[in-house]
Amino acid sequence: MIPLSWYLLLSAVLFCLGVAGFLIKRNLITVFMSIELMLNAVNLSFVTFAHQWHAVKGQIFVFFVMMVAAAEAAVGLAIIIAVFRVRATLAVDRIDLMKL
Amino acid sequence: MYLTLFIVFAGLCLAGAVNLLLQRHPINSALSLIVVMTSLAVLYLLLGAEFLAAAQVIVYAGAIMVLFTFVVMLLNAGREERTLGSRAAMAIGFPAVVVILAVVATVIVKSTGLHGATLSDGITSTVDLSRVLFRELLLPFEVTSVLVLVAILGAVALARNTEGERTGGK
Amino acid sequence: MNGSLDLLLIPVLPFAGFLLNGLLGRGLPKWLVSTIALLAPLGSFSVVLRAALAIWGVGSTPLALPYTETCPLPWIDTGTLHIDFSFALDQLALVMLLVVTGVGFLIHVYSVGYMGHEEGYWRYFSYLNLFLFFMTVLVLAGNALLMFVGWEGVGLASYLLIGFWYQKNSAATAGYKAFVVNRIGDFGFLIGLFLLLANFSTLTFSEIAEKLAATPAWQGGVLTAIALCLLVGATGKSAQLPLYVWLPDAMEGPTPVSALIHAATMVTAGVYMIARTHFLFDRSPFALDTVAVVGAATAFFAATIGLVQTDIKRVLAYSTVSQLGYMFLGCGVAAYSAAIFHLVTHAFFKALLFLAAGSVIHALGGEQDMRKMGGLRKRLPVTFWCMTAAVLAIGGFFPFAGFFSKDAILYAAFLHGTGGQVLWFVGLVTALLTSFYMFRLWYLTFLGEPRSEAAHHHATPASMLSVCVILALLSIFGGWIGFGEGLGRLGAFLAPVIGVRSAETNAGKLELYLSIAAVAVAALGWFIADRLYRQRPQRPAELAASLAGPYSLLANKYYVDEIYRAVFVKPLQGISMYLLDWIVDKALLSGGAWILAGVMKFFGAILQRWQSGNLRSYAGWLAAGAAAVLLFILLPWPALLASWFGIHVSWGGN
Numbered sequence: 001m002i003p004l005s006w007y008l009l010l011s012a013v014l015f016c017l018g019v020a021g022f023l024i025k026r027n028l029i030t031v032f033m034s035i036e037l038m039l040n041a042v043n044l045s046f047v048t049f050a051h052q053w054h055a056v057k058g059q060i061f062v063f064f065v066m067m068v069a070a071a072e073a074a075v076g077l078a079i080i081i082a083v084f085r086v087r088a089t090l091a092v093d094r095i096d097l098m099k100l
Numbered sequence: 101m102y103l104t105l106f107i108v109f110a111g112l113c114l115a116g117a118v119n120l121l122l123q124r125h126p127i128n129s130a131l132s133l134i135v136v137m138t139s140l141a142v143l144y145l146l147l148g149a150e151f152l153a154a155a156q157v158i159v160y161a162g163a164i165m166v167l168f169t170f171v172v173m174l175l176n177a178g179r180e181e182r183t184l185g186s187r188a189a190m191a192i193g194f195p196a197v198v199v200i201l202a203v204v205a206t207v208i209v210k211s212t213g214l215h216g217a218t219l220s221d222g223i224t225s226t227v228d229l230s231r232v233l234f235r236e237l238l239l240p241f242e243v244t245s246v247l248v249l250v251a252i253l254g255a256v257a258l259a260r261n262t263e264g265e266r267t268g269g270k
Numbered sequence: 271m272n273g274s275l276d277l278l279l280i281p282v283l284p285f286a287g288f289l290l291n292g293l294l295g296r297g298l299p300k301w302l303v304s305t306i307a308l309l310a311p312l313g314s315f316s317v318v319l320r321a322a323l324a325i326w327g328v329g330s331t332p333l334a335l336p337y338t339e340t341c342p343l344p345w346i347d348t349g350t351l352h353i354d355f356s357f358a359l360d361q362l363a364l365v366m367l368l369v370v371t372g373v374g375f376l377i378h379v380y381s382v383g384y385m386g387h388e389e390g391y392w393r394y395f396s397y398l399n400l401f402l403f404f405m406t407v408l409v410l411a412g413n414a415l416l417m418f419v420g421w422e423g424v425g426l427a428s429y430l431l432i433g434f435w436y437q438k439n440s441a442a443t444a445g446y447k448a449f450v451v452n453r454i455g456d457f458g459f460l461i462g463l464f465l466l467l468a469n470f471s472t473l474t475f476s477e478i479a480e481k482l483a484a485t486p487a488w489q490g491g492v493l494t495a496i497a498l499c500l501l502v503g504a505t506g507k508s509a510q511l512p513l514y515v516w517l518p519d520a521m522e523g524p525t526p527v528s529a530l531i532h533a534a535t536m537v538t539a540g541v542y543m544i545a546r547t548h549f550l551f552d553r554s555p556f557a558l559d560t561v562a563v564v565g566a567a568t569a570f571f572a573a574t575i576g577l578v579q580t581d582i583k584r585v586l587a588y589s590t591v592s593q594l595g596y597m598f599l600g601c602g603v604a605a606y607s608a609a610i611f612h613l614v615t616h617a618f619f620k621a622l623l624f625l626a627a628g629s630v631i632h633a634l635g636g637e638q639d640m641r642k643m644g645g646l647r648k649r650l651p652v653t654f655w656c657m658t659a660a661v662l663a664i665g666g667f668f669p670f671a672g673f674f675s676k677d678a679i680l681y682a683a684f685l686h687g688t689g690g691q692v693l694w695f696v697g698l699v700t701a702l703l704t705s706f707y708m709f710r711l712w713y714l715t716f717l718g719e720p721r722s723e724a725a726h727h728h729a730t731p732a733s734m735l736s737v738c739v740i741l742a743l744l745s746i747f748g749g750w751i752g753f754g755e756g757l758g759r760l761g762a763f764l765a766p767v768i769g770v771r772s773a774e775t776n777a778g779k780l781e782l783y784l785s786i787a788a789v790a791v792a793a794l795g796w797f798i799a800d801r802l803y804r805q806r807p808q809r810p811a812e813l814a815a816s817l818a819g820p821y822s823l824l825a826n827k828y829y830v831d832e833i834y835r836a837v838f839v840k841p842l843q844g845i846s847m848y849l850l851d852w853i854v855d856k857a858l859l860s861g862g863a864w865i866l867a868g869v870m871k872f873f874g875a876i877l878q879r880w881q882s883g884n885l886r887s888y889a890g891w892l893a894a895g896a897a898a899v900l901l902f903i904l905l906p907w908p909a910l911l912a913s914w915f916g917i918h919v920s921w922g923g924n
Contacts, residue, residue: 071251193890
């Protein structure tokens with residue numbers, strides 16, 4: 001029997017780690033992965049609250065988040081590939097021109 | 101029992117997340133993220149979301165992370181180079197992160213009215229899930245499928261080699 | 271009641287003429303332009319005649335006066351202030367209207383001949399109709415505000431017509447000199463309007479007269495102030511001291527314009543206005559005295575300048591100023607009927623003088639310098655005889671028109687106490703000067719040997735000659751309407767409106783003696799002119815040489831224009847340039863704008879660095895923003911602030 005607040009705390013910590021990764025990492029793909037980490041953290045807190053109030057809709061929302069994350073990952077990685085073709089680098093600081 | 105499970109897998113989550121940050125090579129980060137995702141799947145099980153646990157493993161760990169890994173290998177992204185970092189970003193962003201964490205944590209800790217959780221408590225069956233999903237939320241479901249279609253098309257269009265030569269990969 | 275007199279038609283017809291000729295005239299054939307332009311004043315005159323017949327009760331019972339027509343459209347309708355477009359016809363307005371529309375129509379006919387070769391023919395007639403519109407509005411106005419509209423409007427029309435040949439620099443300058451000086455006078459009129467409004471809370475003349483009649487003890491004080499302000503307006507419009515300077519320059523306009531506007535009608539608006547508001551002036555002896563003194567001084571002053579002018583139109587201009595002075599003198603001694611009488615006769619003979627001069631100028635192909643004229647008696651006989659009639663009239667010879675009117679004014683002045691007798695003497699001397707310079711003009715222009723060959727012998731058109739003849743007849747016989755006790759029939763007609771001084775009804779030898787003195791003085795003036803300009807033509811030049819100082823003072827118009835320029839114009843221009851242009855416009859306003867732009871650019875440059883394209887920088891700021899929003903939403907600010915600042919916040923169970 002553990003309080004649900006622990007799950008929420010875990011979710012908050014994961015989220016902040018995701019943000020930190022977003023800020024620190026220099027590789028574009030790793031930055032993208034941090035975004036996925038953030039999404040997962042949010043998913044965890046949704047499931048927690050679905051458990052709290054016995055609401056199935058919370059879990060369904062997680063389902064949709066997963067779908068969106070999948071779509072986003074696909075498109076995002078395609079963009080990264082396109083950018084890599086032109087700039088030949090994956091360093092975040094090098095990709096700073098507004099126009100490729 | 102519950103406690104042990106929770107601690108083990110929550111710890112794995114955190115370890116994986118921290119490792120994501122600490123690793124230099126993106127493939128290592130990807131693998132850490134897979135660890136995070138599978139631990140999360142177990143945590144979902146602990147919270148009674150069976151279907152979601154399965155979906156997490158299949159979709160996230162099994163598809164998305166594979167996608168990431170493929171791209172890493174395709175682009176042959178090597179170790180992180182030492183580039184001019186944006187000190188300003190870190191100087192501003194880090195405190196912001198800390199602040200966010202502090203605020204959210206405070207709110208969570210101070211909140212009342214959260215139940216506890218046990219092993220056999222509040223298990224959601226897939227039947228219940230699908231009942232809601234395919235009745236009330238049918239429209240969003242269909243729209244999501246369109247969304248995925250669009251994403252596929254977009255990804256193909258973007259990642260395609262415009263000179264017509266076929267390279268390997270997706 | 272005989273039904274509506276359609277007073278509205280009187281201004282509207284000329285306005286329609288203005289619009290038609292103004293908008294379409296450029297493309298219309300000349301005969302059509304003339305027809306439109308002539309129909310308008312003729313129409314107005316016929317409506318006035320119909321009103322006159324109604325008033326004199328021809329064919330039915332006489333119309334009760336004053337007769338008002340109010341336009342149903344509201345004008346100003348706020349709170350306590352209600353002003354309508356109301357036309358009021360009474361005896362005074364009728365007399366004025368007869369002059370304005372009658373003489374106006376005659377001059378329109380004259381202009382057809384005089385301006386026949388002009389390119390801006392249509393423009394001229396549209397302006398002339400516009401003038402007639404505003405003048406009739408001024409005369410018919412039942413309240414002071416509508417009169418002010420007409421007042422300003424005639425100033426505008428005057429400006430347009432003086433500067434009719436706008437390509438000529440001197441004409442354009444004269445045009446706006448007239449407008450600006452008029453404006454100064456109008457400012458006084460406006461102050462007077464405001465004071466009227468403040469003290470009577472109405473601007474309708476009849477209502478003000480009623481209120482004044484109900485409080486007979488109200489004298490002086492504010493009423494003096496109002497009267498003086500109105501006087502300032504009148505001096506501007508009627509070219510009295512010190513605002514007369516625009517009238518001589520206004521001679522740059524075409525001669526018919528000078529005849530109509532600057533002799534017969536517009537400049538008399540000031541006199542009309544004083545007569546209209548006489549109930550105010552009657553309550554303030556001080557204001558009346560001021561009017562009289564201003565009038566007499568102007569009359570004398572202008573006459574002296576007219577003595578030595580060489581341009582035929584300038585002489586007539588100064589003569590107009592001088593005669594207007596007489597009218598003001600008449601008003602100043604509360605002999606309003608006499609002043610109006612002189613206004614009417616002056617309209618006849620002054621218009622005739624200008625038109626005859628125009629005929630001379632037209633025949634000589636544009637020559638206006640009298641020193642180059644002479645011997646025109648044989649070449650322009652009709653003009654000569656008309657001019658002679660006019661000169662005799664203005665000189666005040668019996669039985670011509672000017673005799674009766676000038677005499678009435680001088681008689682009234684004499685009876686006005688010792689001050690009045692001084693003014694009478696000034697008027698008498700001025701009559702001498704008037705007679706002298708008019709006959710000087712007559713000799714120089716028509717008699718003697720021709721001093722120059724004319725450029726081309728231009729036969730005078732019938733339109734011009736016929737008008738001159740009509741006006742000559744009026745100048746000869748027009749004075750008889752004021753002959754007899756208390757200004758005869760005219761006086762009796764005007765009596766209900768502007769009263770007849772009880773003294774005027776005093777018959778007796780005094781009036782006879784004064785008349786004889788006036789005629790004698792006029793004859794003396796003729797005699798001197800005859801000596802100098804016919805018998806010994808070289809004497810004037812010798813006199814001028816021997817009295818060089820006074821002569822040049824007069825010839826240069828007492829240097830008044832130069833004084834005004836030095837005292838008023840140049841300092842104003844200086845202030846405008848240094849203070850307003852350099853300091854306010856350039857330094858303050860432009861500088862302010864420049865500083866503002868600079869500040870914006872500076873901050874913009876700083877903010878520009880924020881949009882670096884750097885992903886991590888964006889991410890960092892995103893996180894910071896998220897943190898700020900979270901902080902703002904989640905923290906309980908009231909409690910926190912209270913605990914930090916020790917403010918005790920008490921609401922609902924804290």
